[in-house]
Amino acid sequence: MHRESQSVYQGLQEEKFRAERLEEQVNDLTELHQAETGNLKQALADAEEKLSYQSEERLRDLAEMLDACQAKISRLEQQQQQLVTIEGIENSAARALVVKLVNIGLTMLQLLLLVVATTATTLAPFVGSRIRLFASLLLGLILFLAHRKWPQAHELILEFWTDLLNRL
Numbered sequence: 001m002h003r004e005s006q007s008v009y010q011g012l013q014e015e016k017f018r019a020e021r022l023e024e025q026v027n028d029l030t031e032l033h034q035a036e037t038g039n040l041k042q043a044l045a046d047a048e049e050k051l052s053y054q055s056e057e058r059l060r061d062l063a064e065m066l067d068a069c070q071a072k073i074s075r076l077e078q079q080q081q082q083l084v085t086i087e088g089i090e091n092s093a094a095r096a097l098v099v100k101l102v103n104i105g106l107t108m109l110q111l112l113l114l115v116v117a118t119t120a121t122t123l124a125p126f127v128g129s130r131i132r133l134f135a136s137l138l139l140g141l142i143l144f145l146a147h148r149k150w151p152q153a154h155e156l157i158l159e160f161w162t163d164l165l166n167r168l
Contacts, residue, residue, distance in 0.1 A: 051129055062120055069113050076106055 080102040126136040146153065 055124075055128055059124070062117075066113070066117055073106065073109060073113070076102075076109070080106065 080099070125132070127133045
C-alpha cells in the first residue's frame with residue numbers, strides 16, 4: 001500500500017509539473033500574442049498617419065496648381081484689358097468682337113479649371129489608398145463591361161426569368 005501511495009504521489013507530482021509547464025507556455029503565448037497585437041496596432045497607426053500625410057500633400061499640390069491657374073487667368077484678363085486698348089483696332093465693331101472672343105476663351109478656360117477641380121475633389125476619396133484605387137478601377141471596369149454587354153445580359157436575364165416562371 002505504501003508503494004501504491006508512493007506511485008500515486010509521484011504521478012500527482014508529474015501531473016503538477018506538466019500543469020505548471022503548460023501554464024507557463026500559455027502565459028508565454030499570451031504575452032507573445034499581446035506583443036504582436038500591439039505591434040500590429042502600431043504598424044496600422046503608422047500606415048494611417050503616412051496615408052494621411054500623403055493625402056494632405058496631394059491636396060496641397062492640387063491647391064497650389066489651382067492657385068497657379070487662377071494667377072494665369074488673372075494675367076490673361078489683364079492682357080485682355082490691354083488688348084482692348086490696342087491702337088491697332090480702331091473699329092468699335094472689331095474691338096467688340098475681339099473682346100467677346102477673349103471673354104469666350106477665358107470663360108472656356110475657367111470652365112475647364114472648374115471641371116478639373118471638381119473631378120479631382122470627387123475622385124480623391126476613391127484613390128486614397130491602393131485598395132480603394134484597385135476597388136474603384138475594378139468597379140469601373142465591371143460597370144463598363146456591363147454597359148457594353150447590356151443587350152446580351154438583358155436577354156439572358158429575361159430568358160432566366162421566363163424559364164423560372166415556366167417551371168413554376
